[in-house]
Amino acid sequence: MTSIFDDIRSSFSRGNNALHQLIAINVVVFAVLVILRMIMTMSGSGGLYNYLMTFLSVSSNLDIFVFRPWTLVTYFFTHEQFLHIIFNMLNLYWFGMLVREYLGDKRLVNLYVLGGLVGGLFYLLTYNTIPYLQVRADNSFMMGASGSVIAIMVGAATLLPNYTFNLLLFGPIRIKYIAAVMVLLSISGATGGNAGGNIAHLGGALLGFLYIKQLQRGTDLGRPVQAVLDFFRRLFQRRSPLKVAYKNPNRPFASYSSTSTASTFGAVSNNLTPSDDEIDLILDKISNSGYESLTKEEKQKLFRASQK
Structure with missing residues (x-):
């Protein structure tokens, strides 16, 4: 049980x-x-x-x-x-x-x-x-x-x-x-x-x-x-504890590197996400010819869209 x-x-x-x-x-x-x-x-x-x-x-x-x-x-x-x-x-x-x-x-x-x-x-x-x-x-x-x-x-x-x-x-x-x-x-x-x-x-x-x-x-x-x-998820979601950031003036590179990496990662993620127009074309292709007709790239785009 x-x-x-x-x-x-x-x-x-x-x-x-x-x-x-x-x-x-x-x-x-x-x-x-x-x-x-x-x-x-x-x-x-x-x-x-x-x-x-x-x-x-x-x-x-x-x-x-x-x-x-x-x-x-x-x-x-x-x-x-x-x-x-x-x-x-x-x-x-x-x-x-x-x-x-x-x-x-x-x-x-x-x-x-x-x-x-x-x-x-x-x-x-x-x-x-x-x-x-x-x-x-x-x-x-x-x-x-x-x-x-x-x-x-x-x-x-x-x-x-x-x-x-x-x-x-x-x-x-x-x-x-x-x-x-x-x-x-x-x-x-x-x-x-x-x-x-x-x-x-x-x-x-x-x-x-x-x-x-x-x-x-x-x-x-x-x-x-x-x-x-989403409203109810946010309502019942546990809030993460506050994070205190310590900036060492003697180590500016560490602070800059963190921000730069986050920005770069966000940009890459956005580039990987297919647009709505791309997904619509893929869905039309599935409707007309079936899932098997998709290329490997199209299948990957459809998978990434499903994770949004």
């Missing part, structure tokens, strides 16, 4: 590890809820558990949602059913690896968060405007990362449409067809028992497509997400 906690802790202590961090958050929340539900149900407080879940899952009832706006974020980290989280996490891992490899950790997080937000907004909008769904709005709650995951899935398929997965029983299939099937299933399920979830899928799918298309045009729709995350 200790090693499990150590693994979770290490996944958050390392940089460039967003995919594992997203999966870890979902799994930890699921595990806590499973244990909490068992304890509360066995103690006769099952009704209280159901009430507590309304503070994590997003409600289609605007009178409830307006007092719990944070649920627009917490719902896409919350699962109750084992198969639900397994299916979501497997798809998040498979397609998230692609997005992370080609676009980097930050844009993977952007897709996940924006897909969840747009999926939740689609859910709220449709359940309060479409008559068929309005009659179900009072008692409808939604949870699960499906909207976020399908945003990553469609985003990967938009970026690398001809990338192939080898599926059990089906063999090699291009991911654009996998994404298309998922979207069609969501459309067909929009009037079924899980209408809210399927509508969130469609919102996430639309976001995934638009995000990559805008990124290829040079616009990153996820910059507000990164701005918010």
Whole structure:
């Protein structure tokens, strides 16, 4: 058990590890809820558990949602059913690896968060405007990362449409067809028992497509997400202790050398960082001809951009 906690802790202590961090958050929340539900149900407080879940899952009832706006974020980290989280996490891992490899950790997080937000907004909008769904709005709650995951899935398929997965029983299939099937299933399920979830899928799918298309045009729709995350990182980041510099007038070379070296290093680093226009051209080339068509230099530029 200790090693499990150590693994979770290490996944958050390392940089460039967003995919594992997203999966870890979902799994930890699921595990806590499973244990909490068992304890509360066995103690006769099952009704209280159901009430507590309304503070994590997003409600289609605007009178409830307006007092719990944070649920627009917490719902896409919350699962109750084992198969639900397994299916979501497997798809998040498979397609998230692609997005992370080609676009980097930050844009993977952007897709996940924006897909969840747009999926939740689609859910709220449709359940309060479409008559068929309005009659179900009072008692409808939604949870699960499906909207976020399908945003990553469609985003990967938009970026690398001809990338192939080898599926059990089906063999090699291009991911654009996998994404298309998922979207069609969501459309067909929009009037079924899980209408809210399927509508969130469609919102996430639309976001995934638009995000990559805008990124290829040079616009990153996820910059507000990164701005918010950076704010919280700075808020909780430990401040380094003050450093006192001692300047010896008899050794001017040491002081000058340090400054000069730092300036030179910064200049070299900036020269190594590819421009947005270069990355856009590389992404277009990947979209048209696949990752294998890139030269060694282009792959290195893409890798350096993913570390920004």
